[in-house]
Amino acid sequence: MAHSSDMIAGDIEAYLKSHEHKGLLRFITCGSVDDGKSTLIGRLLFESKLLFEDQLAAIEADSKKFGTQGADIDFALLVDGLAAEREQGITIDVAYRFFSTDKRKFIVADTPGHEQYTRNMVTGASTADAAILMVDARHGILTQTRRHSFLMSLIGMRHVVVAINKMDLVDYSQARFNEIAEEYREFAKQLGLENITFIPMSALKGDNVIEHSAKMPWYHGTTLMGYLETVEVDDERLQREPMRMPVQWVNRPNLDFRGFTGMVTSGVVKPGDAIRVQPSGKSSTVSRIYTFDGDLDQAVAGQSVTLLLADEIDISRGDVISGVDKPAQTADQFETTLVWMHEQPLLPGRPYLMKLGTQVVSATVTDIKYVINVNTLEHTAGKQLDLNGIGICSLSLDRAVAFDPYKESQDTGGFILIDRMTNNTVGAGMLHFALRRSQNIHMQHVDIDKDARARAKGQKPAVLWLTGLSGAGKSTIANLVEKKLHSAGQHTYLLDGDNVRHGLNRDLGFTDADRVENIRRVAEVTKLMVDAGLIVLTAFISPFRSERQLARDLLGDDEFIEVFVDTPLDVAEERDPKGLYRKARRGELKNFTGIDSAYEAPENPELRLDTTRMSSEEAADAIVDLLRHRQLIV
Known part of the structure; x- marks a missing residue:
């Protein structure tokens, strides 16, 4: 028995060593729904002898259960592991599988075909060396085919196989194969896709998958496995x-x-x-x-x-x-292609974290130049990117980073965006080039700095950021605080939400995107005023935590004091000093905070004022007391 165990152990060790030095190819399967992607992967696993007897038995049973006729095994059931996918007969998530042959190891990603899973396809393709684009010979080039081809061109896929599948259902017609191949070549020219190989096959029957099919003697090209075993991998390039x-x-x-x-x-x-x-x-x-x-x-x-x-x-x-002969470039502003991956839309001006290689910096999309319709390739104007949206954007960073254009290097040209509040990955992008202004604009040194201006005023500069619902009493409280500080000889300035919208922000409305830009501009103004040595008071609804965090991050330690004027919605609506709530309830005022636009209450403000328990005068005194406690005023 021991001898038998030693033999088994020796066999396993020999098997592992035989795979140790093989090259690795990462590839994806993509294309329209029900074009046979999962079936193809199941076929590759089957032909590679990587299925156990119990797996084969289970697949055969499921094939009968889910309606496969005759002796054919439904190999897609091996890959479509999610219950929702088996019930619907489609692939939702990216399914990764490993297999190997005598020549090479493989990692294959089966990506979903539906438009709503665009982000899944981009994720699966981002690390792939090659792509197999499945086309149903009966249907030809479909919208999803064009969509996935565009995404492949977007991420710089260098090797593409157009697998014209289900040839058994069109009587292995050479004319049909040539028709589809010619149509795709014309489309691929628009995208700049090169190195395209066309293979007629049947994943279900195995034609031209591993061995050449006797049913298509007119085809003299490579089999799919022959291609996968010989195509150049990125590590070599x-x-x-x-x-x-x-x-x-x-x-x-x-x-x-x-x-x-x-x-x-x-x-x-x-x-x-x-x-x-x-x-x-x-x-x-x-x-x-x-x-x-x-x-x-x-x-x-x-x-x-x-x-x-x-x-x-x-x-x-x-x-x-x-x-040293060809170093990376450096810049802090870029044109990029961005794929949005989160339910909450991308809004220009909102701060995110950008991870580029091992670098993590603060980033803001300053402008969406246009949004790309992945179905038609049409360019349309847009103020935001929704889930699965793709746009050409201008990106600004808080400092210069080392990079290469994505078309030259995916490692130093591809990035992700991370939500600063949740640490969720919300977007993925590709750097095109540095914007010229990033090389032309430099910080000018000045001799009189913030400390000098503050000493001349005999105070420590800071921002008192009052946030809360409309009608909470922010403007009234801020006005009382400024009067008290002015009487005490302090140098102040009050930025009020309504007043700013008469001048600096008169071009902005009340959509979420405009609210983000409104607060971004105000935050930059407060930074300048703090640099001037002033105590700045702001009275803005500022409904989103991320923009309040942006304002905080622009300033030094202890220079930002968030004051939450906490008034319940029913109380604020009952006060309704400007009649805005009544208009919002009647549908005359859209995107009104608290009614049809969200308010994200502060989680850890420096001061919370419960206006149901204190008067405006008492609230103002509480703010002044906090300033004295922090030794910002005497």
Whole structure:
């Protein structure tokens, strides 16, 4: 028995070793609903001998249950694992599967075909080397086919197979195959898709999947598996690209060792190579390439290493080490393509976190140039991006970052946007190029700074940000506070919501997008006034937490004081000093906060004023007392 166990263990070890040094191809299947994507993957798993007997038995049983006729097995049931997918007969989520042959290992992503799952398809394709676009020979090129082709061109897919499937249902017609191939070639020219291979096949019957089909003697091209086993993978191509290594960690275990750890995303680096660090632009030379297993003579794309440099230069996480001959670019404003992935829309002016490689910075979409209709490729105007929306946008960062255009490098040109409040990933994008103004605008040094202006006024500058529903009493309380501060000799300025909309923000309405821009502008004004040494009071509904956080982030520590004027909706509506609630209830006033537009109450304000329990005078005194407690005033 022991001898038998040793033999089994030896067989397993030999099997694992045989796969250890194989190359890896990542690819996706995409296309219209019911074009056979899941069936194809099931067929590949079956032909690769990766199914156990109990799995085959279960699939055969399910095939009969779900209506497959004859001796054919419904291989799609192997991949469509979600209950909702089996019931509907469609793929919803991205399903990843692994298989291998004697020549290569594979990771395949089965992506959904419905328009509402555009984000899922983009997610699956973002790390793929190649794509198999399924086309039903009966139906030809459909809207979903065009949509997924556009998305493939968007993410820079370099290798595309157009698998004209279900040829058994059109009597293996060569004429039908040629007709579809010619139609797709004409469409692909508009998108700039190249390296397209057309294969006629039947995933259900196995024609031209693994072996050439005797039923299509007119086809002399490669089989699908032959293509997958020989197509160039990105890891091979990336080694010919300029060297890039985003720094993930500064490795300094002791005073005698200082290295910079990360994965080489492209190119080759060797000891003695001259490098440049972006965005600082500082240069040095690689002295060692260190790994846990010992030093290397070179590191190539895909390897994680620690680089030691000949010079002591300042490098931080997020910096990019490049070859000195063609370093990464730097900028803080870009034109981008953005795919929106969240139920809450993208609103220009709202702050997000942007993750680009190992860099994380604050980012704002300043402008949506146009929205792309993924079905027709039409460009339309838009003030926001909704779930699964795709737009060409201008993006502004809080500091310069190292980057490459996405078409040159997906690793240093692709990014995600993260919601600052929830840490959810809400968007994915591709950098096209740096905007020219990012290179032409620089901060001008001035000799008189904020501290000097504050000393001249004998006070500490700050922002008192009053937020609450319409009718809560914000303007009344802010006016009383300013009068008290003015009487005490303090230098102040009051920004009131209605007054600002008569001038600076007169062009803005009350949609969510306009409210975001309204507060963004006010926040920038408060920053300038604090820089002037003033105590600034604001009285704005400012309904969204993210914009209030933006205002806070623009200022220094202890310079932003959020005051929540907490008045319940029924009380504010009963007061209704301007008659706005009555208009909103009658439908005469759209997007009114508290009625048909949301108000996000502060979670941790510096001061909460319950106006059902205190008068406006008492509320004003509470604010002044807080300023004295913080030693902002005497």
